[in-house]
Amino acid sequence: MTGLLEVNNLKTAFISDDKTTQVVRGVSFAVNKGEIVGIVGESGCGKSVTSLSIMRLLKGTSGTIQDGEVRFHDQNLLDLSEQKMRKIRGNSMSMIFQDPMTSLNPVLKIGRQLMQGIMLHLKYPKEKARKYAVSMLESVGIPRAESIMNEYPHQLSGGMNQRVMIAMAMSCNPELLIADEPTTALDVTIQAQILELMKELREKQNTTILMITHDLGVVSEVCDRVIVMYAGRVVEEGKTAEVFENPKHPYTEGLIKSMPKIGQKQSRLYAIPGQVPDPANMPKGCKFAARCPHVMDICTEKEPDLIKDEEGRKHRCWLYQGEYEGGEKVDVKSSTGN
Amino acid sequence: MGRYIIKRIIGLIPLLLAVSFLIFIFIHLIPGDPARLMAGKDATNDEVEALRTYLGLDKPILEQYFIYMKELFQGDLGHSLRSNAPVTQLFGERFLPSLQLSILSIGWAMLIGILLGVISAVFRGRWPDYFGTITAISGISVPNFWLGLVMIQLFAVQFNIFPAGGIETWKGYVLPSFALGAGIMAMITRFTRSSLVQTLQEDFIRTARSRGLGERAIIFGHALKKSMITVLTIAGLQFGFLLGGSIVVETVFSFPGMGRLLIDSIQFRDYPVVQSLLLIFSLEFILVNLIVDILYGFFNPKIRYN
Numbered sequence: 001m002t003g004l005l006e007v008n009n010l011k012t013a014f015i016s017d018d019k020t021t022q023v024v025r026g027v028s029f030a031v032n033k034g035e036i037v038g039i040v041g042e043s044g045c046g047k048s049v050t051s052l053s054i055m056r057l058l059k060g061t062s063g064t065i066q067d068g069e070v071r072f073h074d075q076n077l078l079d080l081s082e083q084k085m086r087k088i089r090g091n092s093m094s095m096i097f098q099d100p101m102t103s104l105n106p107v108l109k110i111g112r113q114l115m116q117g118i119m120l121h122l123k124y125p126k127e128k129a130r131k132y133a134v135s136m137l138e139s140v141g142i143p144r145a146e147s148i149m150n151e152y153p154h155q156l157s158g159g160m161n162q163r164v165m166i167a168m169a170m171s172c173n174p175e176l177l178i179a180d181e182p183t184t185a186l187d188v189t190i191q192a193q194i195l196e197l198m199k200e201l202r203e204k205q206n207t208t209i210l211m212i213t214h215d216l217g218v219v220s221e222v223c224d225r226v227i228v229m230y231a232g233r234v235v236e237e238g239k240t241a242e243v244f245e246n247p248k249h250p251y252t253e254g255l256i257k258s259m260p261k262i263g264q265k266q267s268r269l270y271a272i273p274g275q276v277p278d279p280a281n282m283p284k285g286c287k288f289a290a291r292c293p294h295v296m297d298i299c300t301e302k303e304p305d306l307i308k309d310e311e312g313r314k315h316r317c318w319l320y321q322g323e324y325e326g327g328e329k330v331d332v333k334s335s336t337g338n
Numbered sequence: 339m340g341r342y343i344i345k346r347i348i349g350l351i352p353l354l355l356a357v358s359f360l361i362f363i364f365i366h367l368i369p370g371d372p373a374r375l376m377a378g379k380d381a382t383n384d385e386v387e388a389l390r391t392y393l394g395l396d397k398p399i400l401e402q403y404f405i406y407m408k409e410l411f412q413g414d415l416g417h418s419l420r421s422n423a424p425v426t427q428l429f430g431e432r433f434l435p436s437l438q439l440s441i442l443s444i445g446w447a448m449l450i451g452i453l454l455g456v457i458s459a460v461f462r463g464r465w466p467d468y469f470g471t472i473t474a475i476s477g478i479s480v481p482n483f484w485l486g487l488v489m490i491q492l493f494a495v496q497f498n499i500f501p502a503g504g505i506e507t508w509k510g511y512v513l514p515s516f517a518l519g520a521g522i523m524a525m526i527t528r529f530t531r532s533s534l535v536q537t538l539q540e541d542f543i544r545t546a547r548s549r550g551l552g553e554r555a556i557i558f559g560h561a562l563k564k565s566m567i568t569v570l571t572i573a574g575l576q577f578g579f580l581l582g583g584s585i586v587v588e589t590v591f592s593f594p595g596m597g598r599l600l601i602d603s604i605q606f607r608d609y610p611v612v613q614s615l616l617l618i619f620s621l622e623f624i625l626v627n628l629i630v631d632i633l634y635g636f637f638n639p640k641i642r643y644n
């Protein structure tokens with residue numbers, strides 16, 4: 001397996017009235033070709049900003065990428081000109097978003113929106129692009145694709161619109177698909193269908209998928225590997241089965257404990273106590289310390305590094321730092337972030 | 339779509355009837371006696387009464403209204419009390435110049451306004467935006483008669499490029515349409531800018547960027563169409579006002595349009611002309627609104643089907 005996408009020490013901040021708030025605080029991970037990798041974490045931990053930073057889609061917001069590398073095919077996307085970046089977006093790397101109802105243009109026909117990217121990247125003439133767009137809609141399981149080309153997003157259900165989004169994202173055969181909570185806005189049966197569709201895409205076209213979600217159920221369903229983020233940092237990473245079976249970081253443990261389990265009567269759903277720290281006012285030391293059941297003195301003093309142990313698991317927790325003294329530090333620099 | 343338009347037009351009929359009635363009543367409530375004005379100062383009371391009977395002004399007001407409506411449906415708007423010419427003939431002379439002036443004014447105002455608005459939105463917070471803002475604020479705050487007078491002084495008196503009044507050639511339209519359009523252009527600039535800035539923040543713009551579209555395709559292909567909904571409302575409303583003829587600008591430029599006909603007729607208590615003018619203005623306004631609504635359907639697909 002070769003690394004298709006490699007994110008190194010990515011730092012992204014929002015700037016407002018001379019105040020800079022870093023919300024992605026030295027994130028590093030890699031995605032191999034053909035993998036489905038999940039990023040999970042509570043709301044506000046920086047999952048979306050990470051994915052937008054990878055695609056360099058922060059334009060129109062006050063966000064800027066301050067530091068780091070996004071290596072895709074061994075070129076650093078952060079060094080590319082906007083023009084070169086446009087050739088990648090929607091072509092070899094594309095994205096689908098959380099809310100399909102607002103993510104499609106309400107005043108343009110579905111067909112036109114689909115064909116734009118096809119004509120731009122594949123350089124198809126109009127008629128060919130149209131035929132191809134119809135075949136794309138069919139391939140994502142949209143019935144009466146021909147007539148849907150002439151309809152507007154508000155005439156379709158959320159699930160159908162998300163299929164349209166997927167057809168759009170897949171139309172130029174991307175190597176990497178970033179899906180930012182693609183099922184969150186949909187109801188449960190539709191969710192399952194969309195996830196099934198994404199797994200199918202991977203089988204058929206060997207598309208690499210970076211799946212962003214706050215739902216561990218989705219992760220266990222489709223992801224080969226999972227990255228757990230907390231307060232703008234990666235706190236744990238590993239193969240999905242291993243992480244679920246034996247979570248290392250107390251935060252991951254809490255997340256898994258708070259998953260509702262089918263067939264098991266629970267008197268009360270577990271919730272991790274406390275709140276996510278304010279990104280504008282990050283505590284010293286481990287950002288999870290205030291909510292951690294295993295908190296030690298050192299945790300509030302100094303932030304642990306993300307280390308890789310001999311089983312290939314990565315975690316950022318003082319419980320294991322001493323144990324793996326010889327372990328490989330993944331990003332030593334990250335503990336100096338503000 | 340076609341059914342929708344027909345339904346809307348049928349819906350206009352009761353509205354127009356009500357408007358015609360209100361106009362008729364209001365005109366006849368205005369103080370002043372047209373029979374006496376027409377007969378002149380030296381006329382005896384008997385002469386005035388005779389004239390009143392001849393004009394039908396002695397009948398009860400409702401009866402007068404029904405007579406008026408009957409004639410209206412026969413295409414007869416009556417005769418001017420002042421010149422005795424048929425009102426339709428007076429309109430024939432005045433309508434076209436006013437219509438042309440309105441179209442010209444709204445046309446350039448929209449063209450420049452949308453362009454400046456787009457530039458301001460795209461370069462938000464940089465100097466083209468400030469330039470657009472200053473242009474817009476000056477356009478809104480300068481009264482159009484003053485702008486007219488300044489332009490006459492400058493382009494007619496000083497440099498003699500355009501005539502100070504009259505419409506013997508197309509040049510006669512230039513200065514009045516500029517004076518009329520300036521404020522509207524400014525308004526359209528502001529609305530285009532704010533609407534476009536808002537649209538550019540929406541989720542679907544990010545989607546378009548994530549497809550690799552360039553800025554031009556995003557603004558003209560994705561954002562502007564949505565923003566046009568707001569701009570169209572403003573432009574339609576302004577066009578409706580323009581069609582009424584601008585009394586002030588037409589007076590400043592001695593422009594032979596509907597606005598000046600209106601003010602002259604009011605001074606003379608020329609009932610038939612005034613009420614027909616008001617009726618036409620209302621009709622124009624209502625029609626413009628209908629057209630705007632239909633155009634909405636074009637820009638906003640959600641409207642088209644209900």
Ligand SMILES: Nc1ncnc2c1ncn2[C@@H]1O[C@H](COP(=O)(O)OP(=O)(O)OP(=O)(O)O)[C@@H](O)[C@H]1O
Nearest residue numbers: 014023042043044045046047048049050061214279
């Ligand atoms: N456009 C923006 N302007 C300012 N701050 C922002 C913006 N977008 C996100 N943020 C901030 O960045 C932080 C991370 O946000 P992000 O959207 O990445 O979270 P997330 O992990 O995707 O959460 P969710 O599960 O709710 O989608 C949050 O604190 C958020 O307030």
Ligand SMILES: [Mg+2]
Nearest residue numbers: 047048049180
């Ligand atoms: Mg998010």
